[in-house]
Amino acid sequence: MHYATFNHVWASLLLEELYRWGLREVVVAPGSRSTPLTMAASEHAGLRCHTHFDERGLGFMALGLARGAQQPVAVITTSGTAVANLYPAVVEAALLGVPLVILSADRPIELLDNGSNQAIDQRDIFARHTVAHHDLPTPSREIPAAYLLSTIDQTMARQHRLPGPVHFNCRYREPLYPSGPPMEASDYLAPLSRWQHRDAPWSAWQTAPAALPVAWPAAFTRQRGVIVVGRIDDPQQAAPIAALAEQLGWPLLADLQSQLHGDPRHLVHMDLALQDPQVSAELGRANVLLQFGGRLISKRLTQMIASHPWQQAWLVDPLPQRLDPDFTLTQRLVCTPAEAIATLPAGPAQPPWHTLARLQQRTRQGIERYTAEFSELGVCHQVSQLARGALFVGNSLPARLMNMLGSTRSTPLRVMANRGASGIDGLLASAYGLACTTDEPTTVILGDTSALHDLNSLALLARAKAPLVVVVLNNDGGSIFHMLPVPDEGDLLERYYRQPHGLAFEHAARMFHLNYAAPTTLAAFGEAYTQALEAGVTLIEVTVPHQQATDALQALGAWLREAAHAS
Numbered sequence: 001m002h003y004a005t006f007n008h009v010w011a012s013l014l015l016e017e018l019y020r021w022g023l024r025e026v027v028v029a030p031g032s033r034s035t036p037l038t039m040a041a042s043e044h045a046g047l048r049c050h051t052h053f054d055e056r057g058l059g060f061m062a063l064g065l066a067r068g069a070q071q072p073v074a075v076i077t078t079s080g081t082a083v084a085n086l087y088p089a090v091v092e093a094a095l096l097g098v099p100l101v102i103l104s105a106d107r108p109i110e111l112l113d114n115g116s117n118q119a120i121d122q123r124d125i126f127a128r129h130t131v132a133h134h135d136l137p138t139p140s141r142e143i144p145a146a147y148l149l150s151t152i153d154q155t156m157a158r159q160h161r162l163p164g165p166v167h168f169n170c171r172y173r174e175p176l177y178p179s180g181p182p183m184e185a186s187d188y189l190a191p192l193s194r195w196q197h198r199d200a201p202w203s204a205w206q207t208a209p210a211a212l213p214v215a216w217p218a219a220f221t222r223q224r225g226v227i228v229v230g231r232i233d234d235p236q237q238a239a240p241i242a243a244l245a246e247q248l249g250w251p252l253l254a255d256l257q258s259q260l261h262g263d264p265r266h267l268v269h270m271d272l273a274l275q276d277p278q279v280s281a282e283l284g285r286a287n288v289l290l291q292f293g294g295r296l297i298s299k300r301l302t303q304m305i306a307s308h309p310w311q312q313a314w315l316v317d318p319l320p321q322r323l324d325p326d327f328t329l330t331q332r333l334v335c336t337p338a339e340a341i342a343t344l345p346a347g348p349a350q351p352p353w354h355t356l357a358r359l360q361q362r363t364r365q366g367i368e369r370y371t372a373e374f375s376e377l378g379v380c381h382q383v384s385q386l387a388r389g390a391l392f393v394g395n396s397l398p399a400r401l402m403n404m405l406g407s408t409r410s411t412p413l414r415v416m417a418n419r420g421a422s423g424i425d426g427l428l429a430s431a432y433g434l435a436c437t438t439d440e441p442t443t444v445i446l447g448d449t450s451a452l453h454d455l456n457s458l459a460l461l462a463r464a465k466a467p468l469v470v471v472v473l474n475n476d477g478g479s480i481f482h483m484l485p486v487p488d489e490g491d492l493l494e495r496y497y498r499q500p501h502g503l504a505f506e507h508a509a510r511m512f513h514l515n516y517a518a519p520t521t522l523a524a525f526g527e528a529y530t531q532a533l534e535a536g537v538t539l540i541e542v543t544v545p546h547q548q549a550t551d552a553l554q555a556l557g558a559w560l561r562e563a564a565h566a567s
Contacts, residue, residue, distance in 0.1 A: 002183065002185070003183055003185055004177070004179075005178070006141065006185070007036040007176065008040060009139065009145075009185050009189075011040035011170070012044075013145055013148055014040070014148060014170070015040045015041055015044050017148075017149050017152040018072075018074060018101060019044065020199060021153075021201060022071055023047070023071075023073070023074055023101065024046065024047060024048060024069070024071060025050065025065050025066075025074070026041045026049050026050070026074045026075075026076060027051070027061055027062045027065070027074070027075050028042075028049055028051050029051070029052065029053070029055045029058050029082060030051075030053060031079070031105065033078045033105040033172060033176065034077060034078040034079075034104075035105075035172075035177055036105075036170075036172055036176065037103050037105060037170060041076060050065070050436070052457070052459070054459075055077050055082045056086070056088065056089070056426060056456075057426060057428070057429035057454060058086070058429070059075055059085070059088070059090065059100075060088070060418075060425070060426025060427070060430045060454075060457070061433040061436075061457070061460060062074075062433060063089050063092055063098055063418070063426070063429075063430050063433060064392070064416075064430035064431060064432060064433020064436070065433040065434070065436055065437060066093070066098045066099055066100060067233050067416060067433075068416075068435075070234060071099070072101050072156075072159070073100060073101065074100075074101040075089075075101070077102075077104050078118075079122065081120070082104075083102075083104040083120075083125055084125065086126075087125075087129075088421070088423060089426055090102065090129050090130065090165045091129050091420070091421050092420045093129075093164060094129040094131075094165055094420070095420025095421055096231070096418075096419075097163035097164050097318075097321075098163065098165070099159050099166075100166070101165070102130075102165060103170060104168070105170050106119075106122050106170060106171045106172070107172075108172070108173045109171065123135045125167075125169075126167055130165050130166055131158055131162045131164040131165065131166055132155045132166045133167040133168075134167070134169065135169045135171075136148070136151070136169060136171060138171045138172065141188055145188060145191065145192055146191060149195065149201070149202035149203070150202055150203050152201075153201050157207075160205075160207075163319065214333060216343065218345060220312075220345060221248055221344060222348075222350075223287060224285060224287055224288065225248070225286050225287065225288030225289065225290055226286045226288075226289060227244065227245045227248070227251070227252050227253065227290050227291070227292070228253045228254075228289065228291040229241055229253070229254040229255060229258035229260055229292050230291065230294045231257040231258065231294060232257070232258050232259055232292065233257075233259075233416065234259070235259040235412060235414060237337050237338060238292075240337055240338050240341050242260050242263050242265050244344070246265050246352075247349050248349075249349070249350030249352045250290070251283065251352075251353055251356055252265050252266045253267050253301060254267075254270075255296050256393060256399065256403040256415055257295070257415060257417055258292075258293060259412070259414065261406045262408055262413055263409075264408045266408075267356060268360065268364075268407065268408050269360065269364065269367060269405070269406070270298070271301060271400075271403055271404045272366070272405075272556065272557075273359070273360060273363040273560075274298075274300040274301060275300070275560045276564045277561070277564055278359055279356065279359050279564075280304065282353065282356050286308075287310060288311060288312045289305060289308075289312070289313040291314065292315075292316045292317070292337045293316075293317055293337075294315065294317055294319075294324075295323065295419045295420070297400060297403040297419065298400075298403055302325070302326065306326035310330070312330050312331065313331070314329070314331040314332075314333065315332050316333045316337055317333075317334070318335055319334070362560070362567070366560050366563065367381065369556075370552050370555065370559070374519075374520065374521050374522045374544075375548050375549065376473050376542070376549040376552075377405060377556075378525075379471065379525055379542050380402050380405050380473075381407065382522065382525065382526055383402070383443065383529065384405060384407045384409075385407045385409075386529055386530060386533070387441075387443045388440060388533055389413070389440025389441040389443075389466070390442040390443070391415045391442075391443050391444075392430060392431035392445075393415065393446075394417070394424070394427045394444070394445060395417065395427070395446075395450065396424060396447050396449070396450065397475075397480040397483075397549060398445050398473060399419070399422075400480075402445065404553075414438075416430075416434055424446075424447070424449060424450040424453050424454075426457070427444065427450050428446070428454040428455075428457035428461070428470065429454060429457040431444035432461055432463075432464065432468070435464050440466060441466055441467040442468050442469070443469045443470075444468075444469070444471070445471040445473065446470075446471075447472070447474075447479075447480075448475065448476065448477070448501070448503070449478050451470070452501070458470075458508060458509075458512040458514065461512065461514060461537045462512060462514065467532065467534060467535055467537070468537045468538075469532040469533060469537075470540065471529070472539065473542050473544070474541055474543045474544070475546045475549065476501065478499060479498060479546045479547070479549060479550070481493060482498070482546070500546070505539060505541045506518065506541065508539075514538060515532065515538040515539070516539050517538060517540045518541045518543065519542070520543075525542065528540055
């Protein structure tokens with residue numbers, strides 16, 4: 001077999017073995033030292049390659065791809081600060097258990113710490129945010145190829161057991177580029193004959209399935225309980241939960257990220273409803289909590305869970321993380337929802353809590369009252385009704401508003417958000433990665449500061465194959481700080497927290513060849529958004545006063561409490 005250089009031999013072996021472990025998508029940043037990896041990825045018939053000039057956006061694009069496709073995605077970068085720019089995406093992947101495979105090119109060890117250009121110490125650069133890392137030696141004929149393959153096998157097997165990012169630091173000496181006739185590597189690869197004539201990994205690691213020892217109480221399903229659902233990326237894993245809630249007659253409180261937020265069996269608008277003392281009192285009659293998935297957006301819901309004297313509190317999530325910020329749990333099941341539900345003891349169907357359904361009508365009336373005009377509340381409520389395909393929700397205020405104002409839907413909507421570290425970095429790139437995994441429209445709704453933070457990633461969006469809509473809620477800065485108890489003496493709030501910028505996005509849309517709309521009424525927004533869902537890539541800018549959302553939410557909360565008191 002012929003290769004450009006011996007570096008290319010190792011790079012080709014590495015990519016092929018990752019392919020045998022399920023890798024299908026690779027994202028590539030430009031760079032010289034990474035040439036062997038770039039060429040190997042581009043030449044592999046089974047890999048689809050994506051590119052971006054900004055490594056920070058590249059990492060988040062990979063994150064969105066991996067979450068949407070539910071499979072590992074590789075990231076190729078050159079050496080130096082290119083690798084460091086992946087750090088925020090690696091942190092998010094670690095917290096959410098997303099299987100990224102970081103392939104960083106590096107200088108050989110003799111060029112480290114001596115003033116050599118673009119050389120930094122990349123060994124274990126991501127510290128405790130990877131589930132495994134390997135500083136690979138410089139490719140050499142003296143090192144058996146089986147060493148490289150078995151190292152990959154060990155690492156990917158660990159990633160299967162403990163989902164999260166892994167890191168291979170790949171040291172390459174020059175030459176990096178093809179020069180002269182191709183080199184012959186048949187003798188070096190001869191010991192891999194068995195591997196070359198099949199499509200399985202060099203050493204397949206297998207974990208024997210273990211029976212799930214769940215000590216469900218015999219009367220568990222006959223108790224009075226509630227089901228809470230946090231982050232679940234896979235809609236197929238979420239579906240059995242709604243059916244279980246219906247069978248048990250237990251209220252279903254589903255987070256925006258649960259894939260059940262629009263399900264009619266869900267207690268829609270539960271975040272706002274918890275301001276109604278009668279709703280809180282009704283939920284307070286429960287003595288069992290059964291939660292699937294962690295990382296809830298609603299602070300009111302987490303406070304209710306933390307303050308309630310549960311007799312039993314169960315959490316089911318396949319990630320082996322605590323996911324219990326208030327130390328409430330009595331039982332923790334590390335498995336999928338379907339696996340846990342399959343072991344539940346059978347019980348008779350229970351009637352639903354009709355009182356809650358009646359009280360929920362009052363919440364709906366309040367929402368209709370305060371989302372009828374052009375505002376962040378009105379736009380978020382309309383997006384929850386009109387969106388199709390996939391929805392990616394930005395952090396800060398948009399996540400909270402969409403969690404409050406979602407609507408019951410007749411068609412499913414796949415919803416994701418980066419709520420591991422809950423940062424505002426890489427949101428546009430993450431949404432684009434998600435869009436690459438579906439033929440349906442994708443919407444991303446985010447704040448102006450978040451959009452500015454990831455402005456380079458607008459360059460990705462024009463490549464979208466299906467309609468992609470970016471809704472920017474421009475309230476001129478971090479207006480969520482109006483909702484937080486930050487200092488407001490003098491200009492502290494404005495200058496150091498909200499940081500108004502006075503910028504608009506029309507020229508950014510033009511620069512990156514995106515369609516643009518700036519509606520000024522709710523009807524005009526609905527028309528522009530519906531049209532954008534049909535074709536192309538569109539940025540819709542919603543410009544509103546910075547205090548508007550805070551004032552509206554305070555007024556809505558007061559209305560709900562007064563309505564409850566009057567009933």
